[in-house]
Amino acid sequence: MSLENMTAALGGADHPGADGPVPAEAPGRVRLRAFADNRLAVAGLAVVIALTLFAFIGPLLYHTDQVHTRLAAETLRPGPGHPLGTDNVGYDQLGRLMVGGQTTLEVAFGAAAVAVLLGVVWGATAGYLGGFADGLMMRVVDALLAIPALFLLIFLATVFKPSVLMLIIVVGVTAWLVPARLVRGEALSLRNREYVQAARTMGVRPPTIIFRHIVTNSIGTILVNATFQVADAILLVAALSFLGLGISPPATNWGAMLSDGLNYTYSGYWWLTYPPGIAIVLTVVAFNLIGDGLRDAFGLDTRRG
Amino acid sequence: MTAAIPAAGASGPVLRVDGLDVDIRLRRSVVHAVRDVSLEVAAGETVGIVGESGCGKSTLGLALAGLLPSSAVTRGSIRVGDREVTGVGERELRAIRGAEVGIVFQDPMTSLNPTQRIGAQVGEALRLHRGASREAARAAAADMLDLVGLPRPREQLDRFPHELSGGMRQRAVIAAALICEPKVLIADEPTTALDVTTQAQILELFDRLQQELGMATLLITHDMGVVAGRASRVFVMYAGREAETGPTAEVFGSAKHRYTAALLDSILRMETPRHAALYTIPGRPPDLTADLAGCPFAPRCPAASPICGTTFPPAAGADGPGAAGGHWWHCHHPVSEPRPAPHATEPSR
Amino acid sequence: MTAAQILADTTAGPPTPPLVDLAAVTKHYRGSGLLGRADAPVQAVSGVSLAVEAGQTVGIVGESGCGKSTLGRLVVGLEKPTEGEVRLRGTDRAAMTRAQRRAARYEIQMMFQDPFAALNPRMTLARIIEEPLRARGGSSRPERRARVGQLAEEVGLAASQLDRYPRELSGGQRQRVGLARALATSPALVVADEPVSALDVSVRSQILNLMAQLQAEHQLAYLMVSHDLTVIHYFADHIAVMYLGQIVESGAPEVLFRSPAHHYTSALISAVPEPSVAGGRARAAIRGELPSATAPPSGCRFRTRCPAAQALCAEQQPPLRAFGPGHEAACHFPLIEPVPA
Numbered sequence: 001m002s003l004e005n006m007t008a009a010l011g012g013a014d015h016p017g018a019d020g021p022v023p024a025e026a027p028g029r030v031r032l033r034a035f036a037d038n039r040l041a042v043a044g045l046a047v048v049i050a051l052t053l054f055a056f057i058g059p060l061l062y063h064t065d066q067v068h069t070r071l072a073a074e075t076l077r078p079g080p081g082h083p084l085g086t087d088n089v090g091y092d093q094l095g096r097l098m099v100g101g102q103t104t105l106e107v108a109f110g111a112a113a114v115a116v117l118l119g120v121v122w123g124a125t126a127g128y129l130g131g132f133a134d135g136l137m138m139r140v141v142d143a144l145l146a147i148p149a150l151f152l153l154i155f156l157a158t159v160f161k162p163s164v165l166m167l168i169i170v171v172g173v174t175a176w177l178v179p180a181r182l183v184r185g186e187a188l189s190l191r192n193r194e195y196v197q198a199a200r201t202m203g204v205r206p207p208t209i210i211f212r213h214i215v216t217n218s219i220g221t222i223l224v225n226a227t228f229q230v231a232d233a234i235l236l237v238a239a240l241s242f243l244g245l246g247i248s249p250p251a252t253n254w255g256a257m258l259s260d261g262l263n264y265t266y267s268g269y270w271w272l273t274y275p276p277g278i279a280i281v282l283t284v285v286a287f288n289l290i291g292d293g294l295r296d297a298f299g300l301d302t303r304r305g
Numbered sequence: 306m307t308a309a310i311p312a313a314g315a316s317g318p319v320l321r322v323d324g325l326d327v328d329i330r331l332r333r334s335v336v337h338a339v340r341d342v343s344l345e346v347a348a349g350e351t352v353g354i355v356g357e358s359g360c361g362k363s364t365l366g367l368a369l370a371g372l373l374p375s376s377a378v379t380r381g382s383i384r385v386g387d388r389e390v391t392g393v394g395e396r397e398l399r400a401i402r403g404a405e406v407g408i409v410f411q412d413p414m415t416s417l418n419p420t421q422r423i424g425a426q427v428g429e430a431l432r433l434h435r436g437a438s439r440e441a442a443r444a445a446a447a448d449m450l451d452l453v454g455l456p457r458p459r460e461q462l463d464r465f466p467h468e469l470s471g472g473m474r475q476r477a478v479i480a481a482a483l484i485c486e487p488k489v490l491i492a493d494e495p496t497t498a499l500d501v502t503t504q505a506q507i508l509e510l511f512d513r514l515q516q517e518l519g520m521a522t523l524l525i526t527h528d529m530g531v532v533a534g535r536a537s538r539v540f541v542m543y544a545g546r547e548a549e550t551g552p553t554a555e556v557f558g559s560a561k562h563r564y565t566a567a568l569l570d571s572i573l574r575m576e577t578p579r580h581a582a583l584y585t586i587p588g589r590p591p592d593l594t595a596d597l598a599g600c601p602f603a604p605r606c607p608a609a610s611p612i613c614g615t616t617f618p619p620a621a622g623a624d625g626p627g628a629a630g631g632h633w634w635h636c637h638h639p640v641s642e643p644r645p646a647p648h649a650t651e652p653s654r
Numbered sequence: 655m656t657a658a659q660i661l662a663d664t665t666a667g668p669p670t671p672p673l674v675d676l677a678a679v680t681k682h683y684r685g686s687g688l689l690g691r692a693d694a695p696v697q698a699v700s701g702v703s704l705a706v707e708a709g710q711t712v713g714i715v716g717e718s719g720c721g722k723s724t725l726g727r728l729v730v731g732l733e734k735p736t737e738g739e740v741r742l743r744g745t746d747r748a749a750m751t752r753a754q755r756r757a758a759r760y761e762i763q764m765m766f767q768d769p770f771a772a773l774n775p776r777m778t779l780a781r782i783i784e785e786p787l788r789a790r791g792g793s794s795r796p797e798r799r800a801r802v803g804q805l806a807e808e809v810g811l812a813a814s815q816l817d818r819y820p821r822e823l824s825g826g827q828r829q830r831v832g833l834a835r836a837l838a839t840s841p842a843l844v845v846a847d848e849p850v851s852a853l854d855v856s857v858r859s860q861i862l863n864l865m866a867q868l869q870a871e872h873q874l875a876y877l878m879v880s881h882d883l884t885v886i887h888y889f890a891d892h893i894a895v896m897y898l899g900q901i902v903e904s905g906a907p908e909v910l911f912r913s914p915a916h917h918y919t920s921a922l923i924s925a926v927p928e929p930s931v932a933g934g935r936a937r938a939a940i941r942g943e944l945p946s947a948t949a950p951p952s953g954c955r956f957r958t959r960c961p962a963a964q965a966l967c968a969e970q971q972p973p974l975r976a977f978g979p980g981h982e983a984a985c986h987f988p989l990i991e992p993v994p995a
Contacts, residue, residue: 027821194772198835201730201764202786203756216776357854470943471718500717501881502940505925527855530927571856573884574928579907582866583859583888589824 034297041293047286051279055101064095067250075264078271085271088260089249096252097275103253104283107167107237112229114172119179120222124210126180127187138184141177149174153236157245164247171236179225186218193217220298227291231284238280254280317387318345319488319521320369325381325391327361327368327545334594338364340545341381346489351515351522353532353553356542357568359590365542366493366525370408371398386488403430407482411494413474417466423450424462427481434485449480452517454510472503476510483514489521496531508535529572533557538630541565544591544601546617551632561622561632561639564602600637608638671744672705673843673875674729674762679703679738681724694948698724700899701738708842711869711876713890713907715883715922719944720896722879726845729877730764731755760790760839767848769828773820779806779831780816786838805834808871809864826857830864837868843875851882862889883926887911892980895919898947898955901974905981915983915990917960954986962987 035041070090078085084093126137144152156170190196191214199209215222238255240246246256254276261272327339339361346352356362367373369383371390383390385405390398402408410416417426427449428442437445443462450458453476466474475495482490492511496504508531515522524536532539532553539556541548541564549562560566570584577583588605591597600606603613622633679702682695699721706712706729714722727733728740731747739746742758750758763786766772773782780802787798803813809830820828829849836844849865850858862885868874880886886893887907894904895918903916914920921940942959945951951958957967964987972984975992983992 194766194768195774197727197732198764198766198772198832199785199789200732201759202789202835202839203759204785204789208789212777213774217774357856472943501883501925502717502921504927508927528927533928568856571859573855573858573862573888575884575887575911575923575926577884577888579888580866583863585859585863586856 031297035293038293038296040289041296044286044289044293047282048290051101051283051286052105055098055105058098058101059095062095062098064092066091066095066099075267075269075272084275085269087257087272088264091250093271093275096257097254097279100252100254100257100276101279103164103247103251104234104237104255104280106164107171107253108230108233108283110164110168111171111175111233111236112226114168115175115229115233116179116222116226118172118176119181119225120183120215120218122176123180123183123185124187124214124218127184128191128206128210128214130188130191134184134188138181141180145177149236150239153240154243154245157240162245162247164251167237167240167247171233171240175229175232175236179222179229182221182225183215183218186221187214190214190217220294224291224295224298227287227294231287231291234280234284234287319348319350319386320346320523321382321384322369323382323384325365325368325383326379327364327373328378329364329374330376330378331594336593337597338377338545338593339368342542342545342547344540344547344550346521346523348488348521349515349519350538351511351524351536353536353539354523354525354542355527355529355532355539356548357527357590359544359593360542361545361593362525362527362542363493364545366408366491366523369491369523370406371402372408400434403482403487404434404485405488407485407487407490409475409478409482409490409492409495412498413471413478414466416478417474419466421465422462423464423466423469423477426466427462427477427484430481430485445484446480449484450477453477453480453483453514454506455480470503471499472506475499475503475507479507479510479514483518483520486518487520489523491523491525493525494527495524497526497528504531511535529557529569541568544597545593546601547635548602549632549634549636551622551634552630555632559640561634562602562636563606563608563638563640565634566640567605600635606638610638613637670708671741672707673743674704674706674877675739675741675744676702676704676725676729677739677741679725679728679735679740681721681728681733682736696947697899697950698947699728699735700950702896702899702901704894704901704904706843706875706877708875709869709873710892711878711890713886713893714877714879714896715881715886715893716896717881717922717944719898719947721899721947722881722896723847725896726764726847726877726879729843730762730845731759732764760786761841762843762845763836763839763841765829765832765836765844765846765849768852769825769832770820770852772832773828775820778817778819779811779823782820782831783816783834783838786835790839801838802834805837808837808868809834824857825853826860829853829861833861833864833868837872837874840872841874843877845877845879847879848881849878850885851880858885865889883922895922898945898950900955900984902956902985903981903983905978905983909978909981913990915977915981915988915992916956916985917962917989918956919983920989954984 073086073090074088076082076086082092082094084097087093087096122137122141126134152174153170156173160166160170196209196213199213204212237246237253238258241253241255242259244259246253257276258273258280261269261276264272322342322344325339325342326337329336329338342365344352354362354365364373368379373379379391381391385401388401388405390401424443424446428437428446431437431442431445432439447458447462450461455461455473455476461469461477466477469477496507499507511522512535514520524532526532536553538551539553540550541556541562543564549556549560549565556565557569560569567586571586573583586605591601591604599614599616600609600618603609606613618635618637620633620635621639622631624631624633679699681699682697684695702725704712714725716722724733728735734748739748741747742761747755747758780799783802783805784798787793787801793801802816806813806816811827811830811834815823820831823831846865850861853861865876866889869876876889878886878889890907892904893907893910894901895910895916896902897918903910903914903919910919911923914923918940940959940961945955945958951968953969954960954963954967954972957963960967966986970986972986974982974984976982977988977990977992
């Protein structure tokens with residue numbers, strides 16, 4: 001027996017026609033509680049918050065010089081004065097981790113924002129318009145999806161001068177395809193909802209309809225995908241930096257630190273590879289856990305209409 | 306498979322419910338969906354359960370089918386034949402469901418698995434409960450589809466649900482429910498999702514099955530018209546409780562409970578004079594999570610008095626409650642005079 | 655006496671064109687084939703002519719697949735006819751300029767069936783009711799707020815509820831919001847698509863009373879679309895019965911139900927379950943299933959299920975003939991005698 005039947009059977013006001021008692025809890029609170037109950041998701045959130053604080057607040061408490069190299073102090077082991085040692089040009093590794101974290105997180109959030117923004121606008125419009133326009137727009141998406149993101153990234157990164165902003169744009173521009181697909185799916189189903197029809201009857205203009213009715217009711221899908229976008233962006237930036245296409249020093253990010261550190265693997269300088277590596281893994285896993293938690297929390301809710 | 310007629314003189318009611326309470330536990334509250342419901346269905350009888358959304362009739366149906374969610378707490382007794390069904394394990398419940406109790410739900414599209422062929426679904430219960438072989442089940446399914454009036458039954462066996470119309474699907478669902486010759490058929494809003502002409506066809510089918518199979522049927526619906534002329538007895542529910550029970554003609558013709566009377570008055574019929582203001586029941590059904598003392602209809606009842614708010618009315622009736630074929634109601638101030646025409650005589654415009 | 659009749663009595667001069675006039679309107683949906691491979695089109699509406707006068711209620715009754723919902727959408731402008739004209743106050747909508755069409759749009763609004771899907775769950779009631787006013791433009795925020803308050807009062811909603819969300823309301827209350835929204839721009843016609851079908855029996859009468867009251871107060875016209883015969887019979891001044899995209903019979907409710915001419919109408923009437931003591935009227939059952947809208951039967955579309963079908967019915971489509979003042983039906987072998995032409 002379907003869940004709708006059961007909900008109807010239980011006589012709540014969700015059942016069409018009821019003039020019965022009103023549901024006890026707002027869906028927002030239901031979702032919040034569902035998320036909070038998910039220990040892994042909360043742990044993920046805690047990790048993200050901790051790492052963000054580490055990267056942005058850390059340097060205020062732990063001052064290191066991240067601009068001038070000190071070749072005399074290169075590749076020192078962790079010890080007094082340098083809890084995580086120094087890297088190959090004498091920067092303090094712990095401080096570097098913080099500064100690198102700033103860039104990594106900035107690019108990740110920024111790229112995710114660009115990807116989601118672009119994807120939502122494209123997908124919602126395509127789904128709402130339907131027909132030929134939808135077909136055309138989604139063929140563009142399909143075509144771009146066929147190109148491996150990494151190649152596209154490498155190409156763009158070699159053409160344009162790398163900077164934080166550039167990285168954000170470049171990564172965002174390759175990542176928007178997935179949210180576009182997702183939101184287009186939502187739009188296709190939402191455009192037949194009666195409140196959308198009602199808006200059309202009222203003469204509300206399509207861009208307004210798309211924003212006010214379609215996007216707002218797809219917020220669950222969008223949010224979930226956004227968290228996964230952040231995780232993916234971190235990996236993409238790390239990959240780019242790995243290939244030497246990241247930002248030039250003294251700026252750095254975790255991916256670059258990892259890539260540089262790998263040159264010294266056989267020298268046993270573990271503090272050059274493990275800290276950035278672990279940081280990347282932690283962040284990516286944390287965001288994935290948050291995404292899963294959000295998806296479950298929203299999934300719980302869509303059942304009840 | 307010839308239609309079997311149950312042995313005459315089968316002792317006792319086929320379905321018997323005694324003091325059934327169903328509470329649904331929510332996060333922070335409890336919904337008292339069904340309160341102290343008792344009823345009986347004799348072999349070959351059709352009993353109608355009527356009420357509006359939120360009255361508990363569907364929860365009652367689920368309870369009888371053993372399909373309540375795990376958040377439900379039941380008290381009281383449900384007996385199918387001479388078997389107690391409450392408190393019984395899932396294994397036993399499954400044996401009862403489909404074999405002794407056939408269930409038909411409202412929406413034939415969701416009651417049927419869209420990826421499974423009709424023949425397989427109709428015959429499934431036979432294979433499960435009677436251990437029939439695939440060929441035997443298939444033959445029985447074809448016979449059953451013929452009995453429920455599906456044209457060219459053998460061809461339909463290999464079709465998928467989406468290839469059939471709504472009416473045909475509902476017939477298939479009924480066939481699946483009846484294939485093990487259950488003692489009682491529970492039909493929860495079986496025609497609500499169908500067009501009115503298809504509804505007429507399905508109701509005609511129910512009439513015919515009643516005659517040919519002599520099966521007991523519990524018809525749960527909000528549509529009093531469906532119950533009229535088809536159920537010998539009707540059980541009216543409000544806010545999870547019994548409001549009135551009796552022979553259908555009597556309850557519809559001279560309703561005693563104020564809610565029954567008000568409901569009958571507010572139903573739109575062909576005879577309703579056009580352009581006259583319609584009779585409405587003021588207010589809304591009560592919140593089932595609150596602990597209700599007294600009569601749940603009191604806040605909306607024109608004849609309510611202080612006692613209605615404090616004491617739930619005991620069953621009252623000419624023959625006394627529980628008497629077979631009797632008519633009783635739970636109302637401190639039952640309707641006594643014949644009801645005047647419920648509609649304003651001046652046109653509203 | 656309807657508002658239209660009163661107006662007609664007191665107004666001299668040439669008759670005003672009807673609010674909405676459908677002239678041989680057809681709507682076919684292209685089949686879902688890939689490029690170059692056209693499947694048979696779905697003939698949702700075929701050759702329908704219908705008029706709605708000011709202050710009048712026209713009811714369209716029929717079962718699923720008859721095209722009544724599509725007809726409602728054609729009237730409102732959500733769909734464009736494949737053939738035929740939809741005229742608003744005499745002017746073909748397709749011939750209007752963009753500006754004219756936009757202005758005309760606010761004269762016809764729609765009220766939807768499903769009270770749960772008709773309102774954006776993420777908008778407050780105030781915003782929902784206000785939306786048509788915002789879309790039309792030309793009003794300030796305080797003006798709109800005032801109008802929303804006025805509308806809420808008219809439909810029986812408390813002002814305190816305006817900041818709530820749809821999920822906090824019951825089905826009946828949501829329909830009231832739908833009605834308020836439809837009335838926001840003071841339309842002349844409201845298309846009501848199954849306005850009470852999703853509501854409980856005792857709530858239906860509340861909403862119907864409200865609709866009648868609003869009609870009297872604002873000289874509203876309604877185009878009510880429903881599968882529920884009793885609702886249409888009670889509310890409409892003029893009824894059109896649809897089957898598989900065509901109008902098979904039309905006339906005043908009393909006439910139609912006392913002496914229907916078309917066999918489908920008769921079957922519909924007898925199929926309605928009635929909670930009367932007598933147990934229901936004689937049933938004129940119809941056999942068989944609804945044919946597909948992509949391949950309707952030749953000649954009379956109802957012939958595959960009609961008890962009186964004969965050879966002629968498969969060859970020729972029956973024309974609409976008069977059976978009395980305002981009473982028409984399309985049947986070769988009707989139940990009553992037509993009025994001689």
